[in-house]
Amino acid sequence: MSENSIADPGTRNGGDLVIETLEALGSHTVFGIPGQHALGLFDALSRSKLHFVSSRVENNSAFAADGYSRATGEVGVLFLSTGPGALTSLAGLQEAYATSVPMVVVASQIPLDGLGARRKGMLHQLDDQKASAANVTKSQRTVHHASGIPSAIQDAWVDAITVPQGPVWVEVPQDVLLAPVLVPPVRDALAEAYEHPPRVELIDEAVRWLAQATRPVIVAGGGVRRAGAQDALLAVAESLGAPVVCSPGGNGAFPWIHPLSLQSWVEDRHVTEVLEDADVLIVVGSALGEVTSNYFTLEPRGHLIQIDAEPRVLESNRPALGIRADAKAALEYLGEALGKLKGGVGADWHGQGPEAVVAQTLDKVSARLDAQDLAKERTFMADIRAAVPDDMQTFWDMTISAYWAWSCWDAKGGEFHSAQGAGGLGFGFPSAIGGALGLQVAGKTPAQARVLAVSGDGSAMYSIAELATAKQHNAPVTWLIVDDGGYGILREYMEGTFGKATATELARPDFVALAESFGIPARYAEPENVREALEESFAAEGPNVVVVQTLLKMFAPTHL
Template identity: 30%
Template sequence: MPTCGEFLVKILEAYGVDTIFGIPGVHTVELYRGLPQTRIRHVTPRHEQGAGFMADGYARASGKPGVCFIITGPGMTNIATAMGQAYADSIPMLVISSVNDRTHLGMAQGRLHELPSQRNLIAGVSAFSHTVLDPKQLPEVLARAFAVFSGSRPRPVHIELPLDVITARMTGKAKAWPLPSRPAAEPQLIAAAAKLLKSAKTPLIIAGGGAADAAPGIQKLAETLDAPVFTTINGKGILPPGHKLALAGNLGMDAAQAELEASDVVLAIGTEFGETEMYPAARPVEVAGKLIRIDIDPLQLVNQLPADIAITADSALAVAALNDAVGSTVQSRKGAERAAATRKKITSKLWPACKTHGRLLEVISKALPDVVIAGDQTEPVYASNQTYEAPKPRSYFNSSTGYGTLGYGLPAAIGAKLGQPDRPSVCLIGDGGLQFSLPELASAVEAQVPLAVVIWNNTGYGEIKAYMMERQIPEIGVDIYTPDFVTIASGLGCKAVRPANIAALHKELVQSAKRKVPTVIEIRAGDSLARELAK
């Protein structure tokens, strides 16, 4: 009879899991016993936070839950930050950990990795946390986790297995349970929303990360209604690059707010109107006309902005129903003209870095078509958030949204490449953020993950320094020592370069997709390449 640990990996395989991120420890080795009997690949990060960020990037790029095996105690405290980022951005992540024997739980006897309660620790960054006290419960608890991922607002789930449960013997067949369907919209609400949209003179659509899987339907609906479309950072790619109805910038900008005020009907799909979208200055979002909100989470529909019509549903199902109700007759409302005018106003107010990093993203996109870009909290990301047009959904994401963690970009880009192996992957990161997760380059070399790591090196925490300067705060702790990234990356087994011009940058980006290890590309603020990008 298989152990519970062996049974577990078979069930995961039945749910379609193909990759697990984890660092084996004495408390989790029994979870690994059955892995060779599956087709699941194991990737070893250098820190549990890296494991969580890899799972996050994997999930965002692939649309499937990222899965981690994490040890008791320090493993869980290490991954909590990554779970916080995934929780804030509604990313499906399954964290499976060990915990001390059932007879030792809560006894405070000084056991290895002992915490008073791992579940209490993780409760705030997970949809739920469950301790499997009886091995027979495992299939049902796993089914609950995948039900969260497939049928409700996706967020991390934590399942912990006591050491004596992991080694307990199991009977029966390891199989996936049938999962619930995604919620469809109430027909009466769809009819009411369609009536409002059809009668609108200046409709506007706002699409967030929760609308990623509804992209074709949103494009069709926008073109039928002739409505401009604003996409959040996680919603980038819902409209294809260059689409005449696409807006730029963020909802905190004057021109975007003016468009909101001029719209008599606003349709918001899969977005929470988060303040982290509004760089450099957040402001309350105000909708002057009627507001229709679609979200899979009913609590989100009564958060911040009350809706005139609130529809709890899967975005793709709701948008499909709206398209059927609205029909296919195109109604001219000067949507393209409105979008062009708003884009022009927003572009005219952008700060100089947006031009520099807009050019950088153009070079990346030209060298690596269909690229997936995972970014950190860094100047190129904040700037690119305003203007970049992703090739498709699930192609551009970063940690400037939601929880806002440094060190995210590199492991997330590794996970993205593993989740979408046929697409090129780029990490966009600063010198400060990279020092949080630099050892993960070794993980990528070991796993033979080709990706480009583009470093914007301004020798410090540049964004925080600027923030302190604006407020006349002494600039303490922001001018940090910056190591030689090219030498370190080379020592870790990567290809590492400092291109002198755009042509050399383009060449290295193209080659990065052909190698079996990461290509680290350092751009120093103020050097010849940075000056050429700024022209």
């Protein structure tokens, strides 16, 4: 039998080793699209208990695996074919990489004897496929023999779940996937994350600073949520009497309604001034990047403590006491050390308490919004929030509604997911499909697993083909499309900068008719009726679509 021939029925091959290892590691669901060099992998999939979700575009498969991981806390698994299929996934993987979402990507490759060569006519061949993935994955490896598959995938899984978490890349050549194997079936696989506890001397120094602080403030990023550090954050904040503001990625890391909560108004200059006035500013699980620093206008005047599992972000934008650690571990260490301080820590903001500063700041934010012509936008977002059940997870594309949600969305008991890590279009709907299907696999009923996706008409077109996926898998997703006739946020940016917009206006389909052509219920709703339309859609079964045609504006974050 030649190396490239398909194994006889009943004969296990390299593809079986991939599947068996994933099952042994606890995987339940796989996303992707079949391809010529990956046929051995997909043939083995047919003999397994893994649930395969076939998207229509590989980029959307990556978003779906990302959404699955975010919704369930499990590792997302993605199967890719060689060359064009692998390359098409990269923008989706960039979002997972930027947001530290754990994923294992298994990509096929051309046969071993073609690697490193440049054979004319070899379908899908790249000079270095693995190098193409290097910018958007934590690690990359190629398996050269079937017996190495289990160890390679197990090692990749460890990489994916070790902080900073993220997607990892394993590629297996076609002939390795097809080769019959003598290796016995994989029965168990152990993948444990490496721990990164904070250095004791750094925690001691942070405590020394905080013991003398009277105006401590905390910025909570997505790393707090990913680490499950919400309780530890709350304990530290209350121990210090420190106001807390969440970044867009950290939305939900701290209770929205709390005397110390500045909510998520990081793009508001009034909140930025509170951060600047802090004598010790703690930034945990955030790079303090473009949005969180209010577009780099933040100029802290006090000490800065930055805690993050990714060493490359520490002090990347500001000098700081950089502590490399998982957010939960660091906050627990910090909380324990603060608890031993005699007399505790006294917060005194120029003669008033931190709760008063928080209340006054939120009043200023509200007054600034009141002074702008934003009644429609604020009512629209409030109506969506009122319609969404407290525990429903939501997935937001890069659209004006999402930009509002970054600041004003109270996640309550549900998880808030957006594409602000890399900022690419098309995240909302496919990630919501992955999230909803993942929640069902986790044992939720279709009603409990229902999620909301929010897109603009421009971003919706990136993932419109996934209506077929939603229908095929009967995914309990309600997709809200806010149709303003173009790339709304880019239109606003260009008009604000240049006085006119160029190339932002779009021809688009009748979204309702298009959804219905897939057999998916859809409806138009007026902006003032969005709450009723969503509530009715949430009560239905399977996927459905709500389209609102309206033009929304962004708020101005600076003083008027």
